[in-house]
Amino acid sequence: MTESLAFSGDLSQRSVVAALVVAALAVALLVFEVVARRADGPARVRVVGSGALAVLLLVVAVLRPVKVFERATTVGARLVVLADTSRSVDLPSDRAETRREVAERALASIRTRFRDVRLRMSTFGRGAPAPLAGTLADAPPELSSDLFAALESVARDTDEAPQAVIVLSDGRLERPVDDAIESSVRAALGRLEVPVHTVSLASRELADAAIRSVRLAGSIVAHQPAKLEVEVACTGGLACSDVPVVVRELHLDTPPVERAGGVVAVSDGRGRAALEVTLDRAGRRILEVSLSPPSGDTIAENDRRYVTVDVARDRVRLLHVAGRPTYDVRSLRTWLKSDASVDVVAFFILRTRSDDVAAPQDELALIPFPVDELFTKHLSSFDAVVLQDFDAEPYGLSIHLRRLADYVRQGGGLIMVGGPNAFVSGNYAQTPLADVLPVTLRGITPENAVDPAAFTPGLTRVGRRAPVLESVLSLLAERWPEMPGTNVVGDAREGATVLLEHPRRTTASGAPMPVLALGETGSGRTIALTLDGSHLLQFSSFAAESSGRAHGAFWDAMLGWLMRDPRFEPAVLELPSGCVAGTATTARLRAMFGEPGAEADVTIERMGTGAKVKDVHAVFGDRDGLIELPLGVLEAGGYTATVRLGVQGRAAPSRHDFACEVGGDEWADPRPDPNRLAAIAKATKGRAVTPEGIAELPLPQATHVVAERRLKPFVPPWLWTLLAACALGGHWVLRRRAGLA
Amino acid sequence: MARRRPRLTRRELGLAAATALFGASGPAFAFGEDGAFHARQLLTGTRAPDRRRRSAGARWALEVVNRTSSPARLAPSTVRADGPALLAEPFAVWSGARAPEPLTERETLWLRRYLGMGGILLVDDEEPNEGAFVKGAKEQLARVLPDGSPISIGDENVVFRSFYLLRRATGRVQKDAKLEAVVRGGMTQIIFSPNDLLGALAREPGGGHPFEATPGGEAQREQAVRLAVNIAMYVLCSNYKDDQVHAPFLMRRRGSESP
Numbered sequence A: 001m002t003e004s005l006a007f008s009g010d011l012s013q014r015s016v017v018a019a020l021v022v023a024a025l026a027v028a029l030l031v032f033e034v035v036a037r038r039a040d041g042p043a044r045v046r047v048v049g050s051g052a053l054a055v056l057l058l059v060v061a062v063l064r065p066v067k068v069f070e071r072a073t074t075v076g077a078r079l080v081v082l083a084d085t086s087r088s089v090d091l092p093s094d095r096a097e098t099r100r101e102v103a104e105r106a107l108a109s110i111r112t113r114f115r116d117v118r119l120r121m122s123t124f125g126r127g128a129p130a131p132l133a134g135t136l137a138d139a140p141p142e143l144s145s146d147l148f149a150a151l152e153s154v155a156r157d158t159d160e161a162p163q164a165v166i167v168l169s170d171g172r173l174e175r176p177v178d179d180a181i182e183s184s185v186r187a188a189l190g191r192l193e194v195p196v197h198t199v200s201l202a203s204r205e206l207a208d209a210a211i212r213s214v215r216l217a218g219s220i221v222a223h224q225p226a227k228l229e230v231e232v233a234c235t236g237g238l239a240c241s242d243v244p245v246v247v248r249e250l251h252l253d254t255p256p257v258e259r260a261g262g263v264v265a266v267s268d269g270r271g272r273a274a275l276e277v278t279l280d281r282a283g284r285r286i287l288e289v290s291l292s293p294p295s296g297d298t299i300a301e302n303d304r305r306y307v308t309v310d311v312a313r314d315r316v317r318l319l320h321v322a323g324r325p326t327y328d329v330r331s332l333r334t335w336l337k338s339d340a341s342v343d344v345v346a347f348f349i350l351r352t353r354s355d356d357v358a359a360p361q362d363e364l365a366l367i368p369f370p371v372d373e374l375f376t377k378h379l380s381s382f383d384a385v386v387l388q389d390f391d392a393e394p395y396g397l398s399i400h401l402r403r404l405a406d407y408v409r410q411g412g413g414l415i416m417v418g419g420p421n422a423f424v425s426g427n428y429a430q431t432p433l434a435d436v437l438p439v440t441l442r443g444i445t446p447e448n449a450v451d452p453a454a455f456t457p458g459l460t461r462v463g464r465r466a467p468v469l470e471s472v473l474s475l476l477a478e479r480w481p482e483m484p485g486t487n488v489v490g491d492a493r494e495g496a497t498v499l500l501e502h503p504r505r506t507t508a509s510g511a512p513m514p515v516l517a518l519g520e521t522g523s524g525r526t527i528a529l530t531l532d533g534s535h536l537l538q539f540s541s542f543a544a545e546s547s548g549r550a551h552g553a554f555w556d557a558m559l560g561w562l563m564r565d566p567r568f569e570p571a572v573l574e575l576p577s578g579c580v581a582g583t584a585t586t587a588r589l590r591a592m593f594g595e596p597g598a599e600a601d602v603t604i605e606r607m608g609t610g611a612k613v614k615d616v617h618a619v620f621g622d623r624d625g626l627i628e629l630p631l632g633v634l635e636a637g638g639y640t641a642t643v644r645l646g647v648q649g650r651a652a653p654s655r656h657d658f659a660c661e662v663g664g665d666e667w668a669d670p671r672p673d674p675n676r677l678a679a680i681a682k683a684t685k686g687r688a689v690t691p692e693g694i695a696e697l698p699l700p701q702a703t704h705v706v707a708e709r710r711l712k713p714f715v716p717p718w719l720w721t722l723l724a725a726c727a728l729g730g731h732w733v734l735r736r737r738a739g740l741a
Numbered sequence B: 001m002a003r004r005r006p007r008l009t010r011r012e013l014g015l016a017a018a019t020a021l022f023g024a025s026g027p028a029f030a031f032g033e034d035g036a037f038h039a040r041q042l043l044t045g046t047r048a049p050d051r052r053r054r055s056a057g058a059r060w061a062l063e064v065v066n067r068t069s070s071p072a073r074l075a076p077s078t079v080r081a082d083g084p085a086l087l088a089e090p091f092a093v094w095s096g097a098r099a100p101e102p103l104t105e106r107e108t109l110w111l112r113r114y115l116g117m118g119g120i121l122l123v124d125d126e127e128p129n130e131g132a133f134v135k136g137a138k139e140q141l142a143r144v145l146p147d148g149s150p151i152s153i154g155d156e157n158v159v160f161r162s163f164y165l166l167r168r169a170t171g172r173v174q175k176d177a178k179l180e181a182v183v184r185g186g187m188t189q190i191i192f193s194p195n196d197l198l199g200a201l202a203r204e205p206g207g208g209h210p211f212e213a214t215p216g217g218e219a220q221r222e223q224a225v226r227l228a229v230n231i232a233m234y235v236l237c238s239n240y241k242d243d244q245v246h247a248p249f250l251m252r253r254r255g256s257e258s259p
Helices: A013-037 A041-063 A099-112 A147-156 A177-190 A327-338 A371-377 A398-409 A432-436 A460-464 A467-476 A547-561 A672-684 A691-696 A717-737 B010-021 B056-067 B082-087 B105-116 B132-144 B199-200 B215-235 B240-257
Strands: A001-007 A068-075 A079-084 A118-124 A166-169 A196-200 A208-218 A227-237 A242-249 A255-266 A270-277 A283-291 A304-311 A318-324 A342-348 A384-388 A413-417 A495-506 A512-521 A524-529 A571-574 A584-591 A600-605 A612-619 A626-633 A637-646 A652-660 A705-711 B040-043 B078-080 B091-096 B120-125 B150-152 B178-186 B187-193
Touching: A001 A342, A001 B178, A013 A041, A013 A255, A079 A099, A079 A147, A079 B105, A099 A118, A099 A166, A099 A691, A118 A147, A147 B240, A177 A672, A196 A672, A196 A691, A208 A304, A208 A584, A208 A600, A227 A242, A227 A255, A242 A270, A304 A652, A318 A327, A318 A600, A327 A342, A327 A384, A327 A413, A327 B215, A371 A398, A371 A626, A398 A413, A398 A524, A398 A547, A432 A512, A432 B056, A460 A467, A460 A495, A460 B078, A467 A547, A512 A652, A524 A547, A571 A637, A571 A652, A571 A705, A584 A600, A600 A626, A612 A626, A612 B082, B056 B199, B056 B215, B078 B082, B082 B105, B091 B132, B105 B120, B105 B132, B120 B132, B120 B199, B132 B187
Parallel strands: A079 A118, A079 A166, A166 A196, A318 A342, A318 A384, A384 A413, A413 A524, B040 B078, B040 B091, B091 B120, B120 B187
Antiparallel strands: A001 A068, A068 A705, A208 A227, A227 A270, A242 A255, A242 A283, A255 A270, A283 A304, A495 A512, A512 A524, A571 A584, A584 A626, A600 A612, A600 A637, A637 A652, B150 B178, B178 B187
8 A cells, every 4th residue: 555645636637737827826916916016025025925825725725635545556568469360371381380380389479478468369360359269270260361350349449458469460461451551550440559560470472373363244144154354373483374274163963064264374473364154054153263283383272263153144044845735834824924034935836746737837837846956955045944744755855854854953943834744644754854853753654644633732831831832822812723633743852842732642652742842953943833723823713813913923933943033942041251171161041930949951062973961950949040050171162052941841942052162362362471561560660570579579568557546635625725714814914904905 | 555645536526526516515624624725605695695606616626626736625615704704714705696785784894804814805796797796896895995996917916827827817708808806915815706707617416517608618618717726726825926936036046145
């Protein structure tokens, strides 16, 4: 406990000074007055003396001096250490160790150098820094290195302000950018005026060829060529001239398809090429861009980049093939033609070989069905194919069914609509196309391939909740019209979603027979509708209740689901921190009916092979429709996550493609940047050092912290006031006697 | 392995046609037949349809089945204009020899709803020389669709090339080479036939024709049958043949867009 005196216990230093100045002025004026009036000698002394005493007592009465008793300690300075944990610190350093290992060593040196300093160790990557728990090796790598955001967070921290900041990094930072380092750092720190010292983890450039960046010039629209700008860089003295580059599109269970290729001419270590890419399928697509490196390349992982592109669709290009004209065909065609976003190419079989048209060919408005041309040359140009009541055999489609199945696996959409010539009756059983349908056709003979008995389709539990039926159910009030029979199909395939089922018929397994089923196959989607009566939603006494709008709502949803319209997806899967190959990845699942207790099954499959990588089962908790899913450690490549939400029945699948990279942008430019670190230090009057120079960093001064403070007045304040009043009274009497007013 | 096609055989068609000729009809339809072409006879007011033309609908259906891949109802039914049954299917034929009775408010309402949902109506005049029925029907339908004025349509219209390439309209007589139609939203919704199309199609139980086709005889009747088939195909495919004409161009354009 220390004891000291203070002019005042409650007034600020400024107020004390002001009071003393006023008092001094008052005494000076008094002296001036006495001298100017020429009072005699003893009276002059008495007046000035009493006046000075009165002023002094008045000042003391105002300030009320106190004794201060304090209990205080001296603590070490506070210092914030920001260690870069972006993916680039896993690159090699100047020696046979990674930059992360160098950072670990530097942290140990800092702990030694600043052992009397209160250190707050944090890591930075994306957003605010995270406290460092354990070693740097345990810190998950980030796909970003935003020092600006980290400094900004330190400056805004409401805790005790640090006296210095030490940054450990390789200088390959996302922010601050090169051309505005000083202003950026100052802006980030704001009112926190402390030095930022930097420790450079590497300085040597590696001999390496890398895809520095892949940029899309504008957006990608399906079927339209787009420019993909690929930048290649060679560093560390690696000899590069012409570097071959290939762009391939990944599919789930078929090999990647080459979409573009070229040679990048590298000059002064850098080169660019604009490759023309045309993607046929709308939706999220994964492109693999790779280069063939020259010999001497150090880092193989940055020779291959994975780019996720959202392919927009100008218009849905749809091939509508119908086996015979009926009101069902009419209704679907009328709806398709009424939708300006759908570009329909239709082929209807108007005449069979057995029909007697009673006219020569030149009097007919008929042309041959160009089946070979359509299903070879032009198939990939369509987003979806509708086979409505169409027999594959007599019109030569059978030989193209394998191609059509491949088209679906590569991302095309397929709808098979029922009728006497569909499914088994249409000769699709035991064909390659049967393998991609969401229902099986096994064990059904042509003799029992149709059931002519009228029935009203029943909604499954999933069907009641599925976004894809939401609008039509709202128009129909969950009632469906009676249908005049159905094609007979088998069980829904594994992972398919049954939305409508037959109320009486069952499959061989005993399950209700699917009437409307949705399925995922490879990268594409398929729909099986075993009815030929959807026209009853458009034109019938039943349809009149909804003015025929239910038909449009139904097909809009079917086509929308087929084209992966987000409105009809039952679940959305996001990777908030991206996916870093080789490290644990966490996904966030948002479901439209993820009420507590609902279950979700997520299957992760490797694109290219379709190999199952992981199955994750989760149960929704309290958070409304939101759940965190650990996907485990994934290798570099493209992946498909298929989400099935369990709602007491078959799951509703929703598919999400994503890519994992080892280094991503962080490894695209592996060069360390000590100059940037030096500029950051200079902008804040800090010092830039290497790990070996940490001992040269200045020690911040310790902080004096008062733990207890007590005040005691010399005399009670009223006594100072009384004495001041008496002194003023005495002064007044002496002035009068000296002849002063 | 022989596979039984659900399509009807010629013998079955013949039996069905015979059944239709004798006025029987069945409401139940097998799978695949519910969406079949169905030339329903529209009834308004108190008048009954002409007995001798009653077979025309069945004949029309038979010709559609024989000549095209489309199914058709071989025993067409009648439907009243003043009830919800009108909305059961998108096609009806309204014919008569004299000016129709004024439509009741209820008939007007249901016909408006029918056409509003996209239904197609063929108005056929049984007495083309007088033309009173088509004239009267136009007046009545103007009340149903105040914004729908008939226009003349010829071989540029898809109805004239929906199956056969036709140069002119015809029927039992050849009053006018063109048809008239009310076109709404690009779709031909009401077709006015001034040539007694049903008269050309009608058959007697013995197989003969109750009406002579004049002046062209059987060749003219064949042209009338072709027009009927075209109308059926238009009802079932709408303007599909307009697409078909453009399909090769679409393909070429698509080809030029692809690498």
